[in-house]
Amino acid sequence: GAGVSQTPSNKVTEKGKYVELRCDPISGHTALYWYRQSLGQGPEFLIYFQGTGAADDSGLPNDRFFAVRPEGSVSTLKIQRTERGDSAVYLCASSLEAGGGGTQYFGPGTRLLVL
Amino acid sequence: SQQGEEDPQALSIQEGENATMNCSYKTSINNLQWYRQNSGRGLVHLILIRSNEREKHSGRLRVTLDTSKKSSSLLITASRAADTASYFCAPNYGQNFVFGPGTRLSVLP
Numbered sequence: 001g002a003g004v005s006q007t008p009s010n011k012v013t014e015k016g017k018y019v020e021l022r023c024d025p026i027s028g029h030t031a032l033y034w035y036r037q038s039l040g041q042g043p044e045f046l047i048y049f050q051g052t053g054a055a056d057d058s059g060l061p062n063d064r065f066f067a068v069r070p071e072g073s074v075s076t077l078k079i080q081r082t083e084r085g086d087s088a089v090y091l092c093a094s095s096l097e098a099g100g101g102g103t104q105y106f107g108p109g110t111r112l113l114v115l
Numbered sequence: 116s117q118q119g120e121e122d123p124q125a126l127s128i129q130e131g132e133n134a135t136m137n138c139s140y141k142t143s144i145n146n147l148q149w150y151r152q153n154s155g156r157g158l159v160h161l162i163l164i165r166s167n168e169r170e171k172h173s174g175r176l177r178v179t180l181d182t183s184k185k186s187s188s189l190l191i192t193a194s195r196a197a198d199t200a201s202y203f204c205a206p207n208y209g210q211n212f213v214f215g216p217g218t219r220l221s222v223l224p
Contacts, residue, residue: 004157033211033212035214040216041216041217042203042214042215042216042217043158043203043214044214045211045212045213045214048210048211050210055210056210056211058211059211091157091158093158101145101146101207101209101210101212103148103160103163104148104158104160104212105160106150106157106158106159106160107157108156108157109157
């Protein structure tokens with residue numbers, strides 16, 4: 001079956017602009033995670049959804065970042081007033097297990113570059 | 116910080132040799148997972164070990180967990196050039212994971 005997909009694969013934007021990053025999880029996976037990864041670093045947790053609700057958003061760096069998952073499947077990570085420091089690879093992962101802590105299946109990521 | 120810390124940061128070995136990577140963490144965990152990431156690509160899950168388990172095997176991979184020392188190790192036996200990648204441990208504390216900076220493994224042919 002299809003794995004986790006993310007679109008776009010690359011996004012270049014200018015400082016101050018708004019961007020949306022999309023994640024399509026594996027069908028039937030109720031848990032969905034967003035991470036961001038800078039060069040040479042491990043993934044940094046941003047937010048975890050269980051179904052439609054954000055069960056843990058403690059990793060969102062500030063209020064410019066927001067994510068939704070309105071129907072419990074596709075999720076969108078939204079970044080307002082982008083800054084150069086937001087440049088990173090944004091990774092999405094989904095998991096079959098509810099409650100967090102299950103095996104995560106990662107997408108290929110969206111590489112965001114803020115000029 | 117609750118993140119896992121991998122050690123060493125980088126490791127270079129010859130094909131056929133064994134590679135051992137270590138991970139330390141700070142507080143009690145539900146489970147600990149190991150992932151591999153090839154350059155520029157997404158992460159691939161390798162093994163999940165639960166807090167009540169001490170050792171797990173998967174093919175050429177062996178993972179140990181010592182909760183008293185808050186540490187885990189990943190052993191790759193008979194390494195191949197295709198094992199060249201970054202390896203991350205991810206301690207799970209309930210609802211999220213905290214990845215460390217990873218170990219960059221280079222397997223030379």
